[in-house]
Amino acid sequence: MTTSRDRVLAKVRAALADVPPGAPDADPPVTRAYRTAHTEATGPALLALLAENLADYRAMVHRTTEDQLPSLLAEILRTHGSRTLAVPTDLPSKWLAAAHEVTRLPDSPTVTADQLNGVDSTLTGCALAIAETGTIVLDAGPAQGRRLLTLVPDHHICVIRADQVVASLPQALPRLDPTRPQTWISGPSATSDIELERVEGVHGPRCLEVVVVSG
Amino acid sequence: MSRTFLGMPPFPEAAAVSTQNAQLRANLTHATHTIRDKRARAVTELDDWAQLRQAGQEIKDHTLRHLDHYLLQAEKAVTAAGGTVHWAADAAEANRIVADLVRATGESEVVKVKSMATQEIGLNEALAAEGITAYETDLAELIVQLGDDLPSHILVPAIHRNRSEIRDIFRDAMGRWGRPAPDGLTDSPAELAEAARLHLREKFLRAKVAVSGANFIVAETGTLVVLESEGNGRMCLTLPETLISVVGIEKLVPSWRDLEVFLQLLPRSSTAERMNPYTTLWTGTTAGDGPSNFHLVLLDNGRTDTLADEVGRQALRCIRCSACLNVCPVYERAGGHAYGSPYPGPIGAILTPQLRGLQSEVDASLPYASSLCGACYEVCPVAIDIPEVLVQLRERVADQAPGHRLERAAMKSAGWLLDHPAAYSAALRTASRARGLLPRRLPLPGPAKAWSDSRDLPTLPEHPFRDWWNSRPNGEDGPKHDDGKTGKDSAAR
Numbered sequence: 124m125t126t127s128r129d130r131v132l133a134k135v136r137a138a139l140a141d142v143p144p145g146a147p148d149a150d151p152p153v154t155r156a157y158r159t160a161h162t163e164a165t166g167p168a169l170l171a172l173l174a175e176n177l178a179d180y181r182a183m184v185h186r187t188t189e190d191q192l193p194s195l196l197a198e199i200l201r202t203h204g205s206r207t208l209a210v211p212t213d214l215p216s217k218w219l220a221a222a223h224e225v226t227r228l229p230d231s232p233t234v235t236a237d238q239l240n241g242v243d244s245t246l247t248g249c250a251l252a253i254a255e256t257g258t259i260v261l262d263a264g265p266a267q268g269r270r271l272l273t274l275v276p277d278h279h280i281c282v283i284r285a286d287q288v289v290a291s292l293p294q295a296l297p298r299l300d301p302t303r304p305q306t307w308i309s310g311p312s313a314t315s316d317i318e319l320e321r322v323e324g325v326h327g328p329r330c331l332e333v334v335v336v337s338g
Numbered sequence: 339m340s341r342t343f344l345g346m347p348p349f350p351e352a353a354a355v356s357t358q359n360a361q362l363r364a365n366l367t368h369a370t371h372t373i374r375d376k377r378a379r380a381v382t383e384l385d386d387w388a389q390l391r392q393a394g395q396e397i398k399d400h401t402l403r404h405l406d407h408y409l410l411q412a413e414k415a416v417t418a419a420g421g422t423v424h425w426a427a428d429a430a431e432a433n434r435i436v437a438d439l440v441r442a443t444g445e446s447e448v449v450k451v452k453s454m455a456t457q458e459i460g461l462n463e464a465l466a467a468e469g470i471t472a473y474e475t476d477l478a479e480l481i482v483q484l485g486d487d488l489p490s491h492i493l494v495p496a497i498h499r500n501r502s503e504i505r506d507i508f509r510d511a512m513g514r515w516g517r518p519a520p521d522g523l524t525d526s527p528a529e530l531a532e533a534a535r536l537h538l539r540e541k542f543l544r545a546k547v548a549v550s551g552a553n554f555i556v557a558e559t560g561t562l563v564v565l566e567s568e569g570n571g572r573m574c575l576t577l578p579e580t581l582i583s584v585v586g587i588e589k590l591v592p593s594w595r596d597l598e599v600f601l602q603l604l605p606r607s608s609t610a611e612r613m614n615p616y617t618t619l620w621t622g623t624t625a626g627d628g629p630s631n632f633h634l635v636l637l638d639n640g641r642t643d644t645l646a647d648e649v650g651r652q653a654l655r656c657i658r659c660s661a662c663l664n665v666c667p668v669y670e671r672a673g674g675h676a677y678g679s680p681y682p683g684p685i686g687a688i689l690t691p692q693l694r695g696l697q698s699e700v701d702a703s704l705p706y707a708s709s710l711c712g713a714c715y716e717v718c719p720v721a722i723d724i725p726e727v728l729v730q731l732r733e734r735v736a737d738q739a740p741g742h743r744l745e746r747a748a749m750k751s752a753g754w755l756l757d758h759p760a761a762y763s764a765a766l767r768t769a770s771r772a773r774g775l776l777p778r779r780l781p782l783p784g785p786a787k788a789w790s791d792s793r794d795l796p797t798l799p800e801h802p803f804r805d806w807w808n809s810r811p812n813g814e815d816g817p818k819h820d821d822g823k824t825g826k827d828s829a830a831r
Contacts, residue, residue: 126425127425127426127427127431128425130425130427131409131425131427131587131636131638131642132406132409132410134638134642134643135405135406135409135587135642135645136406137642137646138642138643138645138646139403139404139405139406139645140646141648142403142404146407147400147403147404147407147408147592150400150403150404153393153396153397153400154389154392154393154396155389155393155599156386156389156392156393157386157389157390157393157599157602158384158385158386158389161383161384161385161386176612180611180615232626236542236543236577237543240539240543253613255612256612256613257612257613258613263624263627269626269627269628270572270576270618270627270628271576271577274569274572274573274576274577292597292598292601292602293598296594296595296597296598297595301556301559301561301594301619301621302419302559302621303621303624304576304618304619304620304621304624304627304628305617305618305619305620306572306616306617306618306619307613307616307617307618307619308615308616309611309612309613309614309615309616310615311615312567312568312569312615312616313567313568313615314477314531314567314568315494315567315609316476316477316478316481316494316496317477317496317501317504317527317530317531318365318368318369318500318501318527319368319369319372319373319494320527322527322528322531324531324535325477325531325534325535325568325569325570326475326535326538326539326542326568326569326570326572326573327568327569327572327573327615327616328569
C-alpha cells in the first residue's frame with residue numbers, strides 16, 4: 124500500500140525534475156557574506172550594550188559584582204514584595220544568602236504549573252545572553268530548572284555572568300546544544316495586538332529583572 | 339465557532355465592499371504605516387541586511403531543491419529525539435491525523451498556538467466536527483475566534499478591529515467559552531490584555547493537549563522553532579502532556595547554523611524588533627521537562643504542486659513575516675478578508691492560487707489583486723519576486739479563461755480610433771456631450787464583466803482637451819517654452 128509519506132516524497136521528487144541528481148553538497152555553498160557581529164564592543168562596553176538593549180525592551184536591569192549579588196537579590200525581592208520564590212534545585216546557595224524572609228519552592232518533577240501559579244517570583248541563571256539583541260537564552264542547564272519555572276510566575280529574576288555574554292546571534296548558536304530545550308527571552312511578555320499599542324505581560328512574566336554580574 | 343474562508347466572493351467583489359468601510363480603512367492605514375515605518379528603522383540598524391537577505395534566499399532555495407533529502411533527514415532526527423512523524427498529503431488527511439491523535443489522549447479540548455498552517459487546513463472546524471474544542475490562545479486569534487470572525491493579517495490577525503469592538507466582543511463572548519470578562523471592562527488595551535490573561539490561564543493550566551505550527555524545522559537536528567511575543571506559545575509548547583505540531587514541508591532549513599540568518603531576518607521584518615520576546619526551540623521530547631508526547635505532522639496540501647513550478651516555487655521561501663502586506667497599497671485599502679484565504683496581501687496573491695489551484699473564481703482573481711508596484715519584493719527578507727510570479731499566474735489565468743480575448747478586441751478598436759484623428763476627435767466630442775449619461779462603470783456583458791466590474795470609468799471633462807487648446811486666446815495659459823527665460827536655472831533644481 125502506498126503511504127502518504129511515499130506519495131509526498133514521490134511528488135517532491137517529480138516536482139524537482141529540473142534539479143540535476145546529486146547530493147545537496149553538490150550545490151554551491153550558501154554565500155554567507157553577512158557579519159558575525161554588528162558591534163566590536165567587548166568587556167564592559169559589551170555588558171553596557173546588553174543592558175541598554177534589555178532596558179529598551181522594558182526589562183529592569185541591575186549591574187552588580189559577585190560580592191554584592193546576594194544583597195541585591197534580597198533587595199529586589201523585598202522591593203517587589205515577594206514572599207514566595209521558585210528556584211532551580213542547583214541554584215548557587217550564596218545567591219539567596221541574604222534573602223531570609225522569602226519561602227523557597229525548589230523545582231522538582233512534582234511541582235505543578237498550578238503551584239507555580241501561586242508563587243510571587245522565580246530566580247534563575249541562564250545559558251548565555253546576546254548583547255546586540257538584548258536576549259537571554261535558557262536551556263534547562265545549570266541554575267535554570269525546567270521551562271515552566273520561568274513561565275508561570277509573574278516575576279522572573281535572571282542572573283547573567285559577564286562571561287556568559289556574547290555579541291551576536293552568530294556567536295551564540297555554536298555555544299548552544301540543539302538537543303536541549305531552549306527558551307530565548309527578549310524583554311517581558313508583550314502584545315501589540317490591540318491597535319498596535321504595546322502592553323507588557325499577557326501570559327508570561329509581566330516583570331523581567333535582569334542582574335548582570337561582573338567583577 | 340470561527341468561520342472559514344470557504345465560499346468567499348472573488349477579490350474584486352470582496353474588495354468593492356471592504357474599500358467602502360471607512361473604519362476598516364482607517365484601522366488598516368494606521369496599522370500598516372506604523373509597522374512599515376518601524377520595520378524600516380529596525381532593518382537600517384543592520385548594515386549587512388542585503389547579505390542576510392541573500393543568504394536567506396540561497397538557504398531556502400537550496401533546501402527546496404533538495405527537499406526530499408532534508409525531509410528524510412528531519413524525519414530521522416525528530417524520531418531519534420523521541421518524536422513521532424506523520425505525513426499528510428492534504429488538509430483532510432492532516433485534520434484526520436490530528437483528530438485521531440487528540441482522541442487517543444481521551445481529551446476533547448486543545449489549546450492552540452497561532453499557526454498559519456492550521457488556519458490553511460481549517461483544523462478548528464474539522465476538530466469541532468469531531469466534538470473537540472480548539473482554543474486559540476494568541477490574543478489576536480482569540481479576538482477573531484470569540485468574534486466569530488476571520489483573521490485578516492498574517493502577523494496581527496485582528497488588525498481590522500479597534501479597541502471598542504474588541505471590548506464588546508470580550509464582554510459578549512468570553513463567558514460562552516470559559517471565564518467571562520470582568521465586570522466594567524473598559525476598552526484600554528492593558529485591561530483587555532488582562533482579561534485575556536485571566537480567561538486563558540485557566541485553559542493553559544488545565545490543557546493536556548496543544549496544537550502548534552512552527553516557524554522553522556532544522557533538518558540536521560530535528561529542532562522545531564516557534565517565535566512569539568505573548569508567552570501563550572510557551573504555555574502551549576511546554577505545559578501540556580501532548581504536543582502536536584502541523585508544519586508545512588517548506589519550513590525546513592538544513593542546519594542549526596542557518597538559524598543565525600532567519601532569527602535575524604524574521605523578527606525585524608515582521609514585528610520590527612531586534613528580537614521577539616519569546617522563542618521556543620525543542621527537539622523531540624525531554625524527560626521531565628515539557629510534553630512527553632510529541633507529534634510532527636508534515637503537511638503537503640499543494641506545496642509539491644507549487645514546487646513543480648520553477649518560477650512560482652520561490653513562494654515557498656516565504657517565512658510568513660507579513661512585511662509585504664504592510665507596504666501593499668492594495669492590501670491597505672482592501673483589507674485581508676478580501677483575499678478569501680488565511681494568506682492575504684501580496685504573498686497571499688501568489689501563494690493561495692498556487693496551493694489551491696486556479697480553478698475557482700476567488701483563486702483566479704487573486705493574481706490581479708496587485709498594482710505590480712514592486713514594494714512587496716523590495717521588503718521581502720527572502721527576496722521573493724512577487725510581481726514576477728503574479729505576472730506568470732495572470733498568464734495562466736488568461737490562458738484558461740476567455741476574458742482576455744475580449745480585452746484584446748477592445749484594444750484593437752481603440753487602436754483603430756487612435757489611427758484616425760478625425761474620428762477620434764468626433765468620438766471625444768460625443769463623449770463629452772454625453773458625459774451626464776455615462777455610468778460609473780462600463781457594464782460589459784459576459785466574461786468581460788469581470789474586467790469592467792472592478793474598474794470605475796474616469797469622469798469626462800466638459801470639453802475635450804483638443805477643443806480647449808484650439809479655442810484658447812493666443813498666449814494665454816500657454817506653456818512658456820522656447821523663451822529661455824523661465825527665471826530658474828534648471829541645473830539648480
